[in-house]
Amino acid sequence: MRTVPTTIAFVLAGGLALSEAAGAVPVEPELVGVVTPEFDPSVPCLTAGEEEAILARLAARKAELAARGVLLSPDAASAPLEFGWPLRLHPVIDDPGYHCVRSYRDHDPTPGFRLDWHCGQRTYDSHHGIDYFIWPFAWLRMEQDQVEVVAAAAGQIIAKVDGNDDHNCVMDGSPWNAVYIQHADGGQAWYGHLKNGSTTTKPEGAMVARGERLGIVGSSGSSTGPHLHFQVFDGNSQLVDPYSGSCNFEPTWWLDQRPYDDSAVNAIRTHDTPAVFPGCPGTEIPNERNAFLPGSTIYFAAYYRDQLSGQVGQYGVYDAAGDPVFQWSHSSPQPYYAAALWYWRIDAPQSGAAFGTWRFEVTFEGVTTTHHFWVGSLVDAPDEFVSITRPRIAVLGANPRSAAAGPVDFIADLPSSGVGRLTVVDVRGRTMASFGDVWRPAGRHVFRWEASGAPAGVYFARWMTPGPSGAEPVTAKAVLTP
Numbered sequence: 199m200r201t202v203p204t205t206i207a208f209v210l211a212g213g214l215a216l217s218e219a220a221g222a223v224p225v226e227p228e229l230v231g232v233v234t235p236e237f238d239p240s241v242p243c244l245t246a247g248e249e250e251a252i253l254a255r256l257a258a259r260k261a262e263l264a265a266r267g268v269l270l271s272p273d274a275a276s277a278p279l280e281f282g283w284p285l286r287l288h289p290v291i292d293d294p295g296y297h298c299v300r301s302y303r304d305h306d307p308t309p310g311f312r313l314d315w316h317c318g319q320r321t322y323d324s325h326h327g328i329d330y331f332i333w334p335f336a337w338l339r340m341e342q343d344q345v346e347v348v349a350a351a352a353g354q355i356i357a358k359v360d361g362n363d364d365h366n367c368v369m370d371g372s373p374w375n376a377v378y379i380q381h382a383d384g385g386q387a388w389y390g391h392l393k394n395g396s397t398t399t400k401p402e403g404a405m406v407a408r409g410e411r412l413g414i415v416g417s418s419g420s421s422t423g424p425h426l427h428f429q430v431f432d433g434n435s436q437l438v439d440p441y442s443g444s445c446n447f448e449p450t451w452w453l454d455q456r457p458y459d460d461s462a463v464n465a466i467r468t469h470d471t472p473a474v475f476p477g478c479p480g481t482e483i484p485n486e487r488n489a490f491l492p493g494s495t496i497y498f499a500a501y502y503r504d505q506l507s508g509q510v511g512q513y514g515v516y517d518a519a520g521d522p523v524f525q526w527s528h529s530s531p532q533p534y535y536a537a538a539l540w541y542w543r544i545d546a547p548q549s550g551a552a553f554g555t556w557r558f559e560v561t562f563e564g565v566t567t568t569h570h571f572w573v574g575s576l577v578d579a580p581d582e583f584v585s586i587t588r589p590r591i592a593v594l595g596a597n598p599r600s601a602a603a604g605p606v607d608f609i610a611d612l613p614s615s616g617v618g619r620l621t622v623v624d625v626r627g628r629t630m631a632s633f634g635d636v637w638r639p640a641g642r643h644v645f646r647w648e649a650s651g652a653p654a655g656v657y658f659a660r661w662m663t664p665g666p667s668g669a670e671p672v673t674a675k676a677v678l679t680p
C-alpha cells in the first residue's frame with residue numbers, strides 16, 4: 199500500500215455556525231484548513247512474489263523448529279480464535295484514538311477491481327491483509343515508541359525478522375521487520391512493517407499471549423508511512439479476513455469487531471503554529487503549545503478518523519470560570535476521510551474572560567473529548583502546561599520595563615534535553631548577548647541579560663537549536679523604556 203505526501207487544502211471560513219455566548223468576544227473562529235493524508239490504492243505493500251517467499255521461509259523455519267522438537271502441532275479441535283485489538287497506545291498518552299484503517303482485505307479476485315468486507319472500496323487490488331495507519335503524528339509516535347503492536351491471539355513465534363530500515367517511503371520490495379505467530383489451529387498471523395530493533399526479545403519457538411508486545415509500528419518494507427500490516431491464515435493455509443460483513447459472510451474473528459465507519463475524534467490539540475506534516479519520512483512538527491498569553495493567537499485542532507459528511511462536531515472553548523468564550527460547529531463537506539485534521543485560528547481575548555486553566559472541547563458522535571490549556575501569565579503557568587514539544591521563551595518580570603531597572607531574565611522551557619543557544623538581539627539584528635551552545639537538560643532555564651547601559655528599545659531573545667532543519671527559532675520580545 200502506498201500513501202502520497204500529505205496535501206493541504208485551504209478552505210474558506212464560510213459556513214461556520216457560531217453561537218456567541220453573552221459577553222463572548224465577537225470574533226468568529228477562522229477555519230484555517232484541513233489536512234488529509236492521501237491514499238493511492240495502486241501499489242501493494244506485499245506483492246504476490248514477496249508473499250510466496252515469506253510462506254517458503256516460514257515453512258523452512260517451521261521445519262527447523264520441528265527438527266528441534268519445539269514446534270507445537272496444530273490442534274484441529276482447538277476453540278475458534280478470538281482476536282484482541284493488535285495495537286496499543288503507550289499508557290501515558292491519553293488521546294482517545296491513534297489509528298485509522300487505510301486498507302482492508304480485497305475480496306474481489308478480478309484484477310483491477312476491489313471490494314472490502316463491507317462491500318466498500320476501502321482496500322486495494324489483491325491486498326491480503328489489513329493496514330492500520332497511525333494518525334496523527336505517525337513518524338513522531340514511531341520515534342517515541344508510542345504505538346505498540348501486540349498479539350491479537352496467543353500462539354508460537356515461528357519467525358521474526360529485524361534489522362531492516364524503518365523509514366521507507368517507496369514501494370521497492372525491500373524487506374520488512376515482522377513477527378509471525380502460529381496459532382493453536384495451525385493458522386498464522388503476520389505482523390509487518392515494524393520499527394527497526396523493536397521486535398520482541400523472545401526467540402523463535404517461544405509462546406506469546408494475547409495482548410503481548412511484539413514490536414513498534416514502523417515503516418519497514420514496502421511502505422510509505424508507519425503502519426501495521428496484519429495478515430491472517432487459517433489452519434488450512436487459507437487467507438482469512440477477520441471482519442464479518444455483507445461481503446464476507448464468515449463469522450467474525452474479533453472479540454469485539456469495530457464498526458466499518460469507526461468515526462471518532464482521535465485527538466484534539468492547541469498549537470501556537472499549525473502542525474507541520476513534512477513529506478515522508480520527515481518527522482511531524484506538532485507545534486503544540488498549552489500555555490498562552492492573553493491576546494495570543496491559538497490554533498485549535500481536531501484530528502478525526504473515518505469522518506463522514508453530515509457528522510457534526512460541536513466545538514467549545516471555555517475560560518477559567520467555565521464560561522464559553524467561543525462555540526461553533528462544523529461538519530466535513532467530503533463524503534469520507536479515513537483521516538483528517540481540521541484547525542481553527544482564534545485570538546484569545548485580552549480581557550473580559552477569566553484567565554487561568556481553559557478548556558477546549560469537541561463533541562462528536564456522542565463522545566466529548568476535552569483538552570485543558572492555560573491562558574494568563576506565563577510565569578504562573580503550571581508545569582503540566584509547560585511540558586510542550588517546542589521550546590518556549592518568555593521574559594520574567596515586568597515587560598516593558600525601565601532600562602535602568604537592572605538585568606532582564608529570560609526563561610526558556612525546554613521540552614527535551616539537547617544543545618541550544620539563546621541570543622539577545624536588537625531590532626537591527628545586532629547581538630547584545632549570547633548564551634552558548636551547551637547541552638542542557640529538559641526543563642526551565644533562566645538566562646540573565648545584564649541590560650544596564652542598553653538603549654531604550656525593543657529586543658528579541660531567540661532560542662535556536664542545531665536541528666531539526668526547518669525548525670523556526672523561538673523568540674520572546676523585551677521592551678526597555680527610557
Ligand SMILES: [Zn+2]
Pocket residue numbers: 199243244301325327328329426427428
Ligand atoms: Zn498492507
